[in-house]
Amino acid sequence: MVTQTADRRSAILSSAAELFAQQGVRSSTVRQIADRVGMLSGSLYHHFPSKDAIVREIVTSYLADLRERYSRVLAMNLAPRARLEQLIHASLLAAEAAPDATVVYQNEMSYIRGLPEFEEVKAATAEVQQTWLGAIEAGRADGSFRTDIEPRVFYRFLRDAVWLSVRWYRPEGSYTVDQLAEDCASLFLDGYAAFDDD
Amino acid sequence: MVTQTADRRSAILSSAAELFAQQGVRSSTVRQIADRVGMLSGSLYHHFPSKDAIVREIVTSYLADLRERYSRVLAMNLAPRARLEQLIHASLLAAEAAPDATVVYQNEMSYIRGLPEFEEVKAATAEVQQTWLGAIEAGRADGSFRTDIEPRVFYRFLRDAVWLSVRWYRPEGSYTVDQLAEDCASLFLDGYAAFDDD
DNA sequence: GTCTATATTTTGATAGAC
DNA sequence: GTCTATCAAAATATAGAC
Numbered sequence: 063m064v065t066q067t068a069d070r071r072s073a074i075l076s077s078a079a080e081l082f083a084q085q086g087v088r089s090s091t092v093r094q095i096a097d098r099v100g101m102l103s104g105s106l107y108h109h110f111p112s113k114d115a116i117v118r119e120i121v122t123s124y125l126a127d128l129r130e131r132y133s134r135v136l137a138m139n140l141a142p143r144a145r146l147e148q149l150i151h152a153s154l155l156a157a158e159a160a161p162d163a164t165v166v167y168q169n170e171m172s173y174i175r176g177l178p179e180f181e182e183v184k185a186a187t188a189e190v191q192q193t194w195l196g197a198i199e200a201g202r203a204d205g206s207f208r209t210d211i212e213p214r215v216f217y218r219f220l221r222d223a224v225w226l227s228v229r230w231y232r233p234e235g236s237y238t239v240d241q242l243a244e245d246c247a248s249l250f251l252d253g254y255a256a257f258d259d260d
Numbered sequence: 261m262v263t264q265t266a267d268r269r270s271a272i273l274s275s276a277a278e279l280f281a282q283q284g285v286r287s288s289t290v291r292q293i294a295d296r297v298g299m300l301s302g303s304l305y306h307h308f309p310s311k312d313a314i315v316r317e318i319v320t321s322y323l324a325d326l327r328e329r330y331s332r333v334l335a336m337n338l339a340p341r342a343r344l345e346q347l348i349h350a351s352l353l354a355a356e357a358a359p360d361a362t363v364v365y366q367n368e369m370s371y372i373r374g375l376p377e378f379e380e381v382k383a384a385t386a387e388v389q390q391t392w393l394g395a396i397e398a399g400r401a402d403g404s405f406r407t408d409i410e411p412r413v414f415y416r417f418l419r420d421a422v423w424l425s426v427r428w429y430r431p432e433g434s435y436t437v438d439q440l441a442e443d444c445a446s447l448f449l450d451g452y453a454a455f456d457d458d
Numbered sequence: 459g460t461c462t463a464t465a466t467t468t469t470g471a472t473a474g475a476c
Numbered sequence: 477g478t479c480t481a482t483c484a485a486a487a488t489a490t491a492g493a494c
Contacts, residue, residue: 070477085370088286092470104472105478113470143453169367172283207452211443216452219444222424223417230416245409246417253451254405254414255341268459289487303460305489465490472483 071109073099078116079162087117087166087173117166118179124163125186128156132193142201143251149197150224150250151243157228158239164228194221220250269307271297276314277360285315285364285371315364316377322361323384326354330391340399341449347395348422348448349441355426356437362426392419418448 077098081090092113096103110116131152140148157164167174174183194217201207207216224246231242275296279288290311294301308314329350338346355362365372372381392415399405405414422444429440 086284086286086368088284089371091468093468101477102479103470104480107471108477111471173287206454208454211447211452215440215443216447218425218428219421219447222420222427226420226424227416229420242413245413249409249414249417249451250447251451251453253447253449254409255449256404256406290489291487299459300461301488302462302490306459309489311488460494462493463491466488468487469485470483471485473481475480476478 070099074106074109075116075120076162079120079160079166082117082120082170083162083165087170114177117170117173118177120163121167121174121183122179124156124160124167125183125190127160128153128190129186131156132190136193141206142197142204143206145197146194146201146251147243147247149194150220150247151240153224154227154231154239154243154246157225157231158233161228164225168225168228191217191221216250223250268297272304272307273314273318274360277318277358277364280315280318280368281360281363285368312375315368315371316375318361319365319372319381320377322354322358322365323381323388325358326351326388327384329354330388334391339404340395340402341404343395344392344399344449345441345445347392348418348445349438351422352425352429352437352441352444355423355429356431359426362423366423366426389415389419414448421448 074095078090078095081094081098084090091103092106093103095113095116096106099106110119132149135145135148135152138145138148174180177183195213198207198213198217202209202213227242227246231239233239272293276288276293279292279296282288289301290304291301293311293314294304297304304314308317330347333343333346333350336343336346372378375381393411396405396411396415400407400411425440425444429437431437
């Protein structure tokens with residue numbers, strides 16, 4: 063049945079993503095992936111033509127989801143600061159929805175560079191970057207952000223803090239992704255030094 | 261001669277670190293390392309007993325350097341904010357001195373976890389983390405830092421921003437490491453929103 | 459200290475039975 | 477759609493000549 067086939071594919075994809083995130087793509091063997099799904103390595107090739115095809119699907123479907131989230135944020139037509147807050151929030155939600163794919167995308171760029179689909183990924187990456195830089199430069203232009211720190215430098219610090227949070231953040235207890243997003247936005251925009259007025 | 265032997269060892273270590281940083285430890289073969297040094301793979305084993313031994317030396321000597329830099333900062337006995345600024349500065353100088361080792365340490369923790377020397381590395385990592393958290397908690401205690409964002413959350417955002425800068429920062433032109441450290445400290449402590457008083 | 463040659467293991471992938 | 481069996485390539489590591 064089609065449904066069962068789709069389930070197997072999904073199981074392979076999520077098991078592979080988990081392994082890739084934990085120990086890297088190169089260190090993860092097709093035998094390990096098959097083990098987790100409960101089949102033998104040869105059977106994987108009924109669902110995917112190669113190990114690289116699995117990597118590709120993990121990364122591209124993750125990027126498609128991320129771009130969709132960003133486009134919804136841009137459609138809100140918010141002022142720079144609010145737009146940046148929403149981009150942080152959307153990014154952290156995307157990371158929560160697919161933490162393993164996020165790690166793979168963040169850690170394995172040198173591997174992805176070797177895939178035939180690299181140009182696609184590169185284009186999506188550039189679009190994501192431009193979304194962030196657009197909000198930052200708009201805030202700089204309208205006077206709501208500092209001008210003594212380069213937008214590119216701010217972007218990179220913020221980006222690494224946001225994306226690498228998948229390495230340590232685990233949704234537990236009362237510290238939700240919403241709270242994390244709020245703290246991140248407040249920290250990067252307002253700083254950590256105590257406010258004068260409280 | 262002893263000097264020549266030492267030179268060969270250094271050449272192997274730096275070529276290996278460069279490769280490991282570029283494409284990951286697992287993706288880098290002993291043949292590739294030997295190629296870069298200008299010898300055949302078998303000859304590497306006269307200098308190191310295994311590929312893992314090369315990884316170990318890169319990581320442990322990096323951590324030794326980092327701990328030394330941190331201890332010099334702590335010896336200054338600075339107030340929390342100034343101490344944090346110096347920790348950022350010291351970290352970025354360590355990263356500049358050994359960018360490849362920094363990348364390896366940041367990216368390959370899952371590989372390092374499999375080495376027999378993992379407990380050593382783990383201890384050093386814990387010490388480094390405690391150095392940061394000590395400064396942050398001191399600043400929280402004396403009222404110079406906010407109390408509405410958990411020290412652990414602040415630490416992790418700051419840590420990722422600092423260490424992952426090796427992925428993009430290249431010392432070029434007038435934007436020095438000193439300037440990068442200053443921008444990083446100012447950003448995390450004062451924020452990116454425009455100051456009210458300028 | 460480096461090279462030649464090779465042992466051993468692991469890995470991605472395939473062919474064909476069921 | 478999965479398994480058995482296996483191939484071919486690649487990788488770490490070793491032994492011994494020079």
